Every structure is written in C-alpha cells, then in structure tokens.
Amino acid sequence: MIAEVIVxxxxxxxxxxxxxxxxxxxxxxxxxxxxxxxxxxxxxxxGFVIGLKKETDIPLHKLKPITQILDMEPVLTEExxxxxxxxxxxxxxxxIDALQVMLPSALRAKYEKIIKLQAPQSLPEEVQAIFGKxxxxxxxxxxxxxxxxxxxxxxxxxxxTIDNVVKQQGNVKEIRMVKITEDQHLIEKVIEQSSxxxxxxxxxxxxxxxxxxxxxxxxxxxxxxxxxxxxxxVIAKGAAQFIREEVxxxxxxxEVSRTHSLQLTExxxxxxxxxxxAMEQPKGQTFLLHxxxxxxxxxxxxxxxxxxxxxxxxxxMLVPEISLTPQMTERFRSRFGExxxxxxxxxxxxEKYDEWRKVQQGKVKVVVGARSAIxxxxxxxxxxxxxxxxxxxxxxxxxxxxxxxxxxIWRSGFYQCPVILGSATPALESYARAKKGVYTLLSLKxxxxxxxxPTVFIADMREELRQGNRxxxxxxxxxxxxxxxxxxxxxxxxxxRRGYSSFVLCRDCGTVVxxxxxxxxxxxxxxxxxxxxxxxxxxxxxxxxCPQCQSDHIRYFGTGTQKVEEEIYKLFPxxxxxxxxxxxxxxxxxxxxxxxxxxxxxADILLGxxxxxxxxxxPNITLVGVLSADTSLHLPDYRAAERTxxxxxxxxxxxxxxxxxxEVIIQTYTPEHYAIxxxxxxxxxxxxxxxxxxxxxxxxxxxxxxxxxxxxxEDVMMAAEYAxxxxxxxxxxxxxxxxxxxPTTASIAxxxxxxxxxxxxxxxxxxxxIPVLQRLLAMYRAEWIKQGILMTVDLDPSTI
DNA sequence: AGCACGCCGACT
DNA sequence: GTCGGCGTGCTC
Numbered sequence: 001m002i003a004e005v006i007v008x009x010x011x012x013x014x015x016x017x018x019x020x021x022x023x024x025x026x027x028x029x030x031x032x033x034x035x036x037x038x039x040x041x042x043x044x045x046x047g048f049v050i051g052l053k054k055e056t057d058i059p060l061h062k063l064k065p066i067t068q069i070l071d072m073e074p075v076l077t078e079e080x081x082x083x084x085x086x087x088x089x090x091x092x093x094x095x096i097d098a099l100q101v102m103l104p105s106a107l108r109a110k111y112e113k114i115i116k117l118q119a120p121q122s123l124p125e126e127v128q129a130i131f132g133k134x135x136x137x138x139x140x141x142x143x144x145x146x147x148x149x150x151x152x153x154x155x156x157x158x159x160x161t162i163d164n165v166v167k168q169q170g171n172v173k174e175i176r177m178v179k180i181t182e183d184q185h186l187i188e189k190v191i192e193q194s195s196x197x198x199x200x201x202x203x204x205x206x207x208x209x210x211x212x213x214x215x216x217x218x219x220x221x222x223x224x225x226x227x228x229x230x231x232x233x234v235i236a237k238g239a240a241q242f243i244r245e246e247v248x249x250x251x252x253x254x255e256v257s258r259t260h261s262l263q264l265t266e267x268x269x270x271x272x273x274x275x276x277x278a279m280e281q282p283k284g285q286t287f288l289l290h291x292x293x294x295x296x297x298x299x300x301x302x303x304x305x306x307x308x309x310x311x312x313x314x315x316x317m318l319v320p321e322i323s324l325t326p327q328m329t330e331r332f333r334s335r336f337g338e339x340x341x342x343x344x345x346x347x348x349x350x351e352k353y354d355e356w357r358k359v360q361q362g363k364v365k366v367v368v369g370a371r372s373a374i375x376x377x378x379x380x381x382x383x384x385x386x387x388x389x390x391x392x393x394x395x396x397x398x399x400x401x402x403x404x405x406x407x408x409i410w411r412s413g414f415y416q417c418p419v420i421l422g423s424a425t426p427a428l429e430s431y432a433r434a435k436k437g438v439y440t441l442l443s444l445k446x447x448x449x450x451x452x453x454p455t456v457f458i459a460d461m462r463e464e465l466r467q468g469n470r471x472x473x474x475x476x477x478x479x480x481x482x483x484x485x486x487x488x489x490x491x492x493x494x495x496x497r498r499g500y501s502s503f504v505l506c507r508d509c510g511t512v513v514x515x516x517x518x519x520x521x522x523x524x525x526x527x528x529x530x531x532x533x534x535x536x537x538x539x540x541x542x543x544x545x546c547p548q549c550q551s552d553h554i555r556y557f558g559t560g561t562q563k564v565e566e567e568i569y570k571l572f573p574x575x576x577x578x579x580x581x582x583x584x585x586x587x588x589x590x591x592x593x594x595x596x597x598x599x600x601x602x603a604d605i606l607l608g609x610x611x612x613x614x615x616x617x618x619p620n621i622t623l624v625g626v627l628s629a630d631t632s633l634h635l636p637d638y639r640a641a642e643r644t645x646x647x648x649x650x651x652x653x654x655x656x657x658x659x660x661x662x663e664v665i666i667q668t669y670t671p672e673h674y675a676i677x678x679x680x681x682x683x684x685x686x687x688x689x690x691x692x693x694x695x696x697x698x699x700x701x702x703x704x705x706x707x708x709x710x711x712x713x714e715d716v717m718m719a720a721e722y723a724x725x726x727x728x729x730x731x732x733x734x735x736x737x738x739x740x741x742x743p744t745t746a747s748i749a750x751x752x753x754x755x756x757x758x759x760x761x762x763x764x765x766x767x768x769x770i771p772v773l774q775r776l777l778a779m780y781r782a783e784w785i786k787q788g789i790l791m792t793v794d795l796d797p798s799t800i
Numbered sequence: 801a802g803c804a805c806g807c808c809g810a811c812t
Numbered sequence: 813g814t815c816g817g818c819g820t821g822c823t824c
Contacts, residue, residue, distance in 0.1 A: 005824080011801050018824040041823040042803050058824050149816090 001027050002056045003066060005047035006095050007040050008109055012781055015094045018047075019056040021065040030066075033074025033081060035107070037067040043164040046070070046109035048099050050081050070168065075107060075360075077379060079414055086410060092773060092793055093400035101400055102375040106353035110167040113139030115151065119159045124150060173350065174244040178220060178231070181239055182212040190239045199230045204239055214243070248354040259334045261306065262299050271442040275304050275418060278440075279311065279382060284412035288389075288434040289422040291444030292682065293653025294451065297422045301385050302335050304420065305366055309339065313382025313417070314365045318404055320391040321345060321370040326592050327617065332368050343369030343376070346589075371396060374404045374411070381415040384408045389421035389430060390646055395798040403796060405430075424653060424684070425646040428695065431688055432702035447657075454624070454655040454662030456680045460671045461628075472567060477625050477665045484623050485575060485604055489660065491623035492616070493568075493607045494651045495561055504531060506546035507553040513543065519750040524560070536752045561607055564627065568605060580608035610647075612654075619658035624651050629668040629676055636747050637800050638700045641675040645687050648679035699739060699762050707761040707769065708797040709776070710746060712754040712790045722789050723757030726776065730761060733772045738763040747800075754790065760800060770795075 004017035020038055022030055030036075030049060038047045044067060056063065076084075076099065084098040091098075100108060116136045123131070126147060130137050139162065142151045154160045181187060187204055194200045203226045220231060235241060264272060271289060278285045291297045305315040319328060321344060332340050341355040341364040358364045360377045367376040371394055374384070386394065386405055394404040405421065412419040421430055421439065434441035447453065459474035469475060484491045504513045504524055512521045515533035522531035524542070532539040545552050561581045568577055578598050585591045591611070598606050599618050606612060626648060633644045648666060656662020668676050678687040696703050709726050713719035723743030730740045739762040746756035763769060773793050780791045 002824095007823085009801055009823085013821095014801085014823065020824060038824085040802095043823095056824080062824055064824060 001030075002053050002063075003030060003036070003049045004051040004053065005036060005038055005066075006050055006099060007038065008046040008096055008100075009040070010094050010096055012094065012777075015096070017050055019058045019063060020047075021063050022052070023065050026066070026069055029072065030069055031074045032078065033071075033076035035070040035075060037070065037166045039064050039067060043111075044166050045111075046166050048076065048096075049074075050095075075103060075377075077377065079379075079411075080375070080377070082414075083375075083407070083410060087400050087402055087407075089770065090406070091400045091402050091795060092770065092777070098400050101372065101396075101402075102377075104349070104353045104356040106349050106356075107168070112165050112167055114163045114165055115139060115142065116161045116163060117159075118161055123154075123159065126150070127154065173247050173249055173354070175216070175247050177214050177216055177243050177245045178235070178240050179214045179243045180207045180210050180212060181241075184208060184211060187211075187239050190234070190237045193237065197230075197233070199226050200234050200237075202226065203230055203234055207234075207239060214245070248358060249348070249351045257334060258337065259331075261303055261335075262296075264299065264303070265296065265446070265448055267444050267446060268296055268300055268448065271444065272300050272303055274440065274442055275300070275383075275420060276307050278418040279304075279307060282416040284409065284414075284416055284419070286409055286412065286419045286421065286433075286439040287442055288426055288430050288439045289420050289442045289444070290426055290431070290434070290684070291422070291424060292447060292453065293424045293649065294447040294449070294453075294657050295424075295444035296448030297387070297444065298331065299448070301387065301420065301422070302332070304383055304385070305336070308382035309336070309365055311382055313380050314378040315367075315383045315385070316373060316376050316378065316381065316408075317366065317368045317385045317387070318371065318373055318394070318408070319368065319387045320393045327595065329368055332366065336366050339365045341367050341369075341376075343367060343373040345370065371404045374407045381411060382417050383420070384412055384417070385420045385422065387422045389423045390425055390427040390642075392643075392798040395796070397798070401794050401797075425649045426684070428642055428688065428691060429702040431684075432692070449658065451656055451658065452661060453682055454652055454664045456652060456664040456666060456682065458671045458676060458680055459665055459667045461667050461669050472564065472627060473571070474665070474667050477667065478571060480623050480663060480665055481572065481575075481605075481625070485572060487622075488604075489622045490598070490601070490603075490618065490620045491605050491625065492612060492621055492651070492654055493564065493605060493625045493627060494612060495564060495607070495609055495627050504542065505555055506549060506551055507555055508551035509546060509549040511546055511548040513547065517750075517753045519748060535748065561609065564607055568607070575605055576603040577605045577607055578603040580606060580612055585611070612651075616654045617657055619660070621655055621657070622660050622662050624655040624662070624664045626651055626664070626666045629666050629679075630670055633670065633673060633675060638695070638698070639799070641673075641694075642691060645675040645679050645691075648676065649682050649684075652679070652682060704739075704762040704764055705766075705795075706797065706800070707763070707773070708794045708800055709759045709761070709773075710756060710792045710794070711743070711758065712751070712756045713788055714754055715788075716755045718787065718789065719755040719757050722784060722787075722791075723759060726791070727759045729776055729779075730759060730772070733775070734761070734763070734766060734769065738766050738769075758800070 001022040003020045003022050005020050006017055007014055030052065032049050032051050034049045036047050036049055037044055080102050084095055084102065087093060087098040088095045114136050117131055126145065127150065130141050130145060142148060155162060187208055191201055191204045194204065203224050206224050217228065217231060221227065275287060289297055289300065301317060305317065308315045329342050341358045343352060343355050347355065356377065359367055367373050386408055389405060396402050408419050430439065433439045457476060459476050461474060464474050481491060504522065513531060514520065515522055515536065515538050517538055518533055518535050520533055520535055522533055525532055529542055530539045531542055543554065546554060561579050565577050565579050568575055578594055580594050584594065597603060601620065629644065629648060632647060633640055652664040655664055666676065666679065670676065674690050695701065700706065711719055711723040711726055713722065720743065727740055727743050740759055741762065742759035743757045746758050749756060777793065780789065784791065
C-alpha cells in the first residue's frame with residue numbers, strides 16, 4: 001500500500017503529495033489524516049497522510065517506507081483534508097500550512113539533531129567534555145561550543161553519527177492513582193503476612209471496604225492517616241497497584257452555578273424561530289443577526305445552541321479574542337456546564353491541546369473560542385456562530401490568510417447547518433449580502449430589557465480650544481464625570497488609540513524622534529523612561545537633547561492612557577481610576593482581575609483602549625467618554641469610517657445597559673463627519689446607506705473585491721522597481737474590468753529597515769485572478785527572491 | 801527549508 | 813596537493 005503524504009516543509013517546491021510505502025504491519029492501522037514520520041532527503045520530517053492508494057508511478061528505487069505512525073486515530077478528518085485543500089486554493093497558501101493551522105500547536109513536530117557516540121576511544125578532550133558519561137549529545141551543544149568543524153571530522157571517521165529525530169510536543173498529562181485489588185482473599189492473605197506491621201494492617205483493613213476502587217494517593221492518606229511509606233509497602237505486597245490515569249488540564253479556576261434560559265422578547269423569539277426552523281432544513285444557510293447593543297443577541301445564541309444539543313449535534317461559537325472574557329465564558333459554562341470547551345490564546349500549549357482533545361473525543365459539544373476555534377474537530381456540527389462578525393480579528397494576518405467567516409460558511413455547507421453572523425454594526429459586506437438575500441437578515445431593533453439607548457453628546461474640541469480649554473477633557477465631559485463621582489456611579493473612558501502614543505518632539509526644530517528601522521515615531525513609555533517602536537520592538541533611552549539640533553527644548557506630545565490618568569487625578573484627586581492597556585494587562589489573568597475589581601465597584605473610572613470596547617456589561621456604568629474619536633478616522637484605509645462608526649457604537653453600548661439610563665460623550669475635532677454624526681443616533685441603516693454610496697463611487701467592497709500585493713526590499717529603488725513590475729504584470733494579465741491601484745508606498749513606508757510598496761487590485765468578476773497571482777508568485781520565487789525582494793499576496797485584506 | 805553534491809581559491 | 817567556501821538542485 002502507498003500513502004500520499006504532505007511533508008512538514010513549508011516551501012513551494014514540495015507543496016504536493018509525496019508517495020511512501022506503508023510497511024505491512026501498519027496497513028490496517030494507517031488512515032488518511034494520520035501524522036507520520038518519513039525520511040525526506042537526508043532527514044526525517046513529520047508528514048500528514050492525505051490519501052492511500054494501491055499503486056504509484058514513482059520508480060521503486062525512489063520509494064521509501066514510512067518510518068513511524070504517530071497517531072492510531074487520525075488527527076484530521078476527511079472533512080479537514082478537504083477544507084485544507086480549499087484553504088490552499090482560496091488563500092494561496094501551502095497545503096502544509098493549511099493542515100497545521102487546524103491543529104493545536106502541541107501536535108506540531110519539534111526537530112532535534114542528536115549526536116550518538118560510536119567509538120568512545122580516542123575522542124578529543126573538548127568533545128569528551130560534552131558527552132561526559134552520556135552516549136549521546138545534542139547538536140546544539142556542539143554548536144554552542146563552536147565545535148562544528150570538529151564534529152564533521154568525527155562523522156567522517158565514524159566516531160559519532162548524527163540522527164535527525166522528530167519529537168512530539170503534545171503530551172498527555174497523567175497522574176498517579178492507586179487501584180485497590182478486587183480480590184478480597186488477596187488482601188486477607190497480605191494481612192496475615194503483615195502481622196507485625198500495625199499501620200499496614202490498618203490500611204489493608206480499610207482497603208477491604210474499598211475493593212476495586214481507584215483513588216489518588218492523597219485521598220488515601222487523608223482517609224486513613226497513613227504515610228506514603230505504608231502505602232508503598234502495601235503496594236509492594238500486591239494488595240493494590242499504581243496506575244497512570246489520563247487527565248485534562250483544567251483552565252477553569254472557579255466553579256459556576258447553573259443558569260437557565262431567559263424569557264425572550266417578541267423580536268428575539270422571531271429570530272430564534274427562524275434559526276431553529278433552518279436547523280430542520282438540510283442546507284447551509286447564513287443568517288445575519290443585526291441587533292442594537294444590549295438587544296440580547298447572546299441569549300439567542302444560547303437558546304439556539306440549546307436546541308442543537310437537544311438534537312444531539314455540536315456547536316461552535318466564535319468571539320473576538322479581546323472579548324473572550326471570563327464574563328463571556330462563564331455565561332456559556334453556567335448554561336451548558338461541562339459540555340463547553342474554551343479555546344483562546346491565553347491558554348498554555350498543553351491546555352489548548354487538552355481542550356482540543358475534549359472536542360475530538362466527543363467529551364464536549366460546544367466550543368467557545370477565538371478565530372482558530374473555527375477548526376474545532378467536531379464531526380456533527382449543527383450550528384456555527386460568529387459574534388461581532390465585523391471584527392477584523394477574524395482575519396488571520398499571516399499565512400494561511402483565512403477569514404473565519406469564510407471557513408464557517410464552508411463548514412456549514414459541509415454539515416448542511418446554519419451559520420449566525422451577529423453584530424450591532426455588521427461589516428458592510430455582510431449587510432449588503434443580507435440585503436441581496438444571500439444571507440437571511442434578522443433584526444433586533446430594541447434593547448431586551450427595554451432600556452433606552454444612551455443619549456450621545458458630541459463635544460466639539462475646536463470650540464473648546466477657542467474658548468481657551470486646552471486640556472484633553474471638554475467642559476461637558478468634566479461636568480458629567482463630576483456628576484457620576486457625586487452619585488457614586490461608574491464610568492468608562494475610552495482612548496481611541498493603540499496603547500498610548502505619546503511622541504517626543506523638539507520645540508526648536510520640530511523633529512519627532514523616529515525609529516531607526518521603521519518610518520514610525522517612537523512611543524514614550526513612562527514606566528521604563530524609554531522610547532519604544534511599536535512595530536519592531538526597538539527601544540532607546542529618552543534623549544536629553546534633540547538628536548537633530550542639540551536643543552534641550554524637548555517635549556512629550558500626544559495623549560496616552562498614563563497621561564490621561566494623571567490628568568484625571570489633577571481634576572478629581574478623590575477618583576479611583578483603573579487603567580487597562582497593554583501595560584497593565586501583560587501578565588496572565590490581569591485582564592480578568594481588572595474587570596473583576598471594576599465590577600465589584602472598587603473603582604469609579606475604567607480607563608482604557610480598544611480592549612474595553614467590547615463585552616463589558618456592568619449595571620452601574622452610566623457614562624462613557626470617548627476622548628478622541630478622530631484618531632481612527634483619518635487612517636489611510638477605505639474602512640476607516642466604518643471602523644470608527646463601529647467603535648463608537650460599540651463603546652456607547654457599554655452605558656446604561658441595566659435600569660440606570662446611560663450617557664455618552666464623544667470628543668472630536670471633526671463633529672461634522674458622517675461617521676461621528678451618525679454614531680450619535682446609533683442608527684446603522686443611515687450609516688450603511690451613506691457609506692455604500694461612497695464605496696460605490698470609489699469602487700471598493702462590497703461593490704468590488706480587493707486583493708493586496710505587498711513588495712518590500714532593503715533598498716528603496718529596488719522595492720519601487722519591482723512594485724512597478726508587479727503593477728505592469730497585473731495590468732497585462734488581468735482583464736480590463738480589474739483596476740490596479742499603484743504601486744504606492746505602504747502606510748508604514750519602512751518597517752524593520754525594509755522599504756514597502758503595494759499594489760491594490762479591485763475587481764468584480766475575475767475568474768483568472770488566482771491563477772494569475774500564482775504565476776506572479778512563481779515568477780517571484782524563481783527570480784525576484786534572489787534579489788532580496790519579499791512579496792506577499794492577500795486576497796480580501798483586512799487593512800490596506 | 802535543509803542538506804548533499806560539486807566546482808574553484810588559500811593554505812600545509 | 814587538500815580543506816573548505818557557498819552556488820545549484822533535489823527531496824517519494
């Protein structure tokens with residue numbers, strides 16, 4: 001039998017199946033989807049069996065046998081293998097990358113080179129030192145000692161050999177348990193033998209009451225009061241034995257109480273019924289659940305999943321990484337208990353592997369997770385949900401550049417089950433598809449508890465400036481904050497920026513201190529008193545004088561969360577502020593701690609960036625302040641207005657979710673911009689119409705599709721030249737329906753010392769797009785790459 | 801990718 | 813005359 005294997009080598013040369021001989025003893029064991037170890041060239045690599053066949057065209061002398069099978073049960077189902085093929089063709093990636101992305105990293109291979117000692121006599125001293133008393137050593141040890149040339153000699157004279165070994169990282173966690181024998185006579189016999197050992201007799205008599213049970217050693221010590229020495233003696237005599245038991249690492253630290261379905265509103269009921277009706281139909285149908293913030297989308301998800309479970313099927317629930325808070329996961333765990341697995345980046349490799357195994361072994365029926373959870377290895381999916389479907393985190397930024405929404409719809413087609421895309425502010429593409437009837441639109445226009453939407457006030461910061469207010473807070477925001485502090489209500493202040501972006505500026509010559517590797521201003525970090533580059537990690541000490549003109553008139557500009565915090569204390573010394581940003585949430589669980597502290601009312605003001613925009617649901621929040629709505633509005637991206645509107649609507653939704661009415665104050669220098677004006681009414685429809693008009697006029701999605709080709713080189717001229725060639729090639733090979741924009745410099749023109757250019761393709765129907773791009777990539781690999789060019793292709797990029 | 805094979809310059 | 817530099821090409 002012959003196995004078709006995709007090898008774990010991520011290059012285009014080997015991006016195809018290789019045939020291997022299946023050794024006779026494994027013919028009945030091996031299946032498509034198993035991982036195997038195979039010899040490949042001069043080394044051993046991991047590979048995935050994607051098919052089995054009787055014959056091969058490969059000449060026999062070339063055909064090699066599989067070294068080892070790593071899985072008795074396939075780790076990838078037939079569905080996954082098909083999905084990988086689809087990903088490969090639709091995102092233009094290597095098949096191996098598509099396969100790897102579907103598995104937990106614990107199942108990825110680790111490669112090691114082991115040096116084995118063959119002739120211990122006559123070794124040079126320095127080599128002797130490395131081996132010590134061992135028979136083998138690691139290649140890295142030789143490398144570190146700088147003995148690679150010597151090693152080569154030793155291999156030549158056959159004193160040592162080099163083995164390439166493939167290791168698995170994924171380890172099943174085991175604990176040691178004690179199994180008491182079921183045979184009472186055996187225990188009685190042991191008791192007779194132990195006439196002088198009082199403690200042992202005590203333990204044995206206790207064991208008579210617990211025949212056949214499996215207990216942890218600790219439980220036995222606790223119950224009987226004997227020590228480990230006594231237990232071991234008894235085990236040595238055969239009355240019990242140690243066994244190893246597989247356990248799952250438990251990422252949940254606290255117990256939750258069970259909750260039950262809530263009463264639905266009329267609107268919610270209509271939506272739920274449409275979804276459950278679709279479950280009866282054997283077809284993949286996509287719903288767009290468009291509901292204002294606080295309209296109770298989550299309850300619809302929960303009850304839909306309930307229905308899926310009753311039918312004996314499984315459900316996947318995706319949420320953006322950032323909102324995968326304990327608040328969210330607890331809601332699921334309290335409804336479905338042990339049926340839920342959680343997958344997100346906060347788990348360790350081992351924990352992720354265990355959650356994955358729970359799914360694979362059918363121990364759970366529901367997965368709640370971030371983007372990659374879309375690959376949960378269920379085999380009978382009844383429903384897939386993407387909450388906050390407009391979020392850009394659903395798009396993976398490196399290969400395979402897949403969008404979880406597309407994978408969800410693909411899987412729903414495979415399992416003939418519905419998909420729910422939920423959002424208060426759907427992606428324009430999704431809403432357009434719903435209007436066209438490609439998706440089924442479900443609307444929730446009212447908040448579930450009949451709270452009114454918060455009132456939104458736009459503060460014109462230009463006017464404030466004219467009035468002589470040069471602080472970062474408008475008069476109305478200060479007043480609103482003062483009121484909340486008096487009434488002991490809570491508020492959230494949102495800084496619409498990544499991290500906190502203070503930069504350093506010389507007041508004499510206007511120089512802003514830049515990163516030496518990237519065209520980006522360095523960011524001032526107060527805690528470390530350093531300047532950092534957010535893109536390449538470069539950091540330096542704060543200069544005392546301007547690097548350009550040596551002037552000592554250096555000033556820190558811009559507004560960061562730290563700066564805001566200081567300002568708040570100046571205005572309200574008694575206020576208790578909790579800051580939530582990249583700095584305060586670095587360690588594991590910090591996110592949760594801050595939210596819990598705030599939820600318990602131990603602070604008045606929660607101050608933060610993007611990460612507080614979502615999922616926050618505390619009854620006492622009555623004020624939301626957006627300090628600067630403009631920052632995301634002026635990004636060079638056709639989605640800038642959409643992003644801003646979404647963000648403003650999201651943060652506004654944090655206020656007044658329970659019985660106290662909410663107020664939102666948005667500060668801006670461009671109050672007349674439609675994204676800000678329309679965020680005031682939190683009305684999606686007018687925004688949609690307005691934005692669609694602009695998208696149509698400039699031929700952007702949803703009217704056109706876009707694809708992005710990025711080109712970079714250490715030398716500007718080279719980068720520009722090859723970017724030009726890309727544009728010319730595309731113009732020559734695509735239809736004249738397609739518009740090629742560029743080459744233009746990327747929004748960050750230089751990153752890590754590479755100059756970056758890009759070409760944007762806008763197209764409507766372009767059946768040859770993928771083949772043309774593949775030919776372009778082939779050209780790049782064959783020639784350009786040698787010149788130091790780096791090129792990437794992203795179909796449907798999330799940012800441009 | 802990573803490894804072997806293979807063909808030309810600086811050393812014993 | 814050999815060691816070792818890294819260009820080229822293949823991996824079932």
